Amino acid sequence: MSGYRIAYAPAAEASLHAMDVSTREAWSKAAAVLARDPYGAGSAVQGDPDHRTTVVGPAIAVYYVSGPGVMTITVVRIVH
Amino acid sequence: MLAMSSVEVLLELEEIIGEAEGFSHHYIVNLFDFEWEVAALVSTAQPGPQDGGPLPARVVSWRELLPAAARTGSCIVAAGRTVSGGHSREAGMGDISTATWTTHVHGEATRLPATIDGIRAALPDSQHPAFDLEIGRTPAEDLHLVLVRWSLSTTEAADEDSDVIARLRRGEQVGRPVDPEAGVA
Numbered sequence: 001m002s003g004y005r006i007a008y009a010p011a012a013e014a015s016l017h018a019m020d021v022s023t024r025e026a027w028s029k030a031a032a033v034l035a036r037d038p039y040g041a042g043s044a045v046q047g048d049p050d051h052r053t054t055v056v057g058p059a060i061a062v063y064y065v066s067g068p069g070v071m072t073i074t075v076v077r078i079v080h
Numbered sequence: 081m082l083a084m085s086s087v088e089v090l091l092e093l094e095e096i097i098g099e100a101e102g103f104s105h106h107y108i109v110n111l112f113d114f115e116w117e118v119a120a121l122v123s124t125a126q127p128g129p130q131d132g133g134p135l136p137a138r139v140v141s142w143r144e145l146l147p148a149a150a151r152t153g154s155c156i157v158a159a160g161r162t163v164s165g166g167h168s169r170e171a172g173m174g175d176i177s178t179a180t181w182t183t184h185v186h187g188e189a190t191r192l193p194a195t196i197d198g199i200r201a202a203l204p205d206s207q208h209p210a211f212d213l214e215i216g217r218t219p220a221e222d223l224h225l226v227l228v229r230w231s232l233s234t235t236e237a238a239d240e241d242s243d244v245i246a247r248l249r250r251g252e253q254v255g256r257p258v259d260p261e262a263g264v265a
Binding site: 004006007008011013014018031034035044046047054055062070072075077080 | 184185186187189192222224226228229232237240241245248249251253254255256257258259
């Protein structure tokens, strides 16, 4: 059980699809770790506690955590 | 800005890349037909598309090609769109740094400055004091995350992200949630 599901905003999805195979695999593994603890994992608050930034494998991600009842991490942006 | 003509760059690329796996002379010619700037993807990835599809993950300028080729022993030519928009800021940075990040702004692959000096040069003068203050006080372990935020602020990415964050705060769903253990979209 991962804890949170992960969704991708259009900008993040475009970056995700532009990754080569090995980079994307590394991203996916790291994203699964993030999904278990989106408020930890060395993440930094960016505006409010649910709006955060952290390193996800080969990239840096800006994301938003939607809590109880939704349990979704929305990756807003990927920079790598 | 390319300091060499496209033909000169093409000849250099042919000489450098030679027998590299996946290399296609026809492919490079097509890039120039489409008036794309030559760039190099330094990895074991496949060449980018010939017709304007998604850009490869890691695009470096042709100026980085020579040292990159020497370091890795292989290069595969990919394509970057002709420098425009946010890229012009990079051109304005002169020789401060060629290190960049890549992200997508309004669906277009966009390079971002990825050094303190490069980001500072891309910021308006009025923001330099706030940038210097924050960077000076940021613990080293958090520095890259703070730099990404400042770097993104030099493009329209910041506005694009603000819109998405506002929708999420209102409880809207953006994108299709998936279990990460089941793979990504």
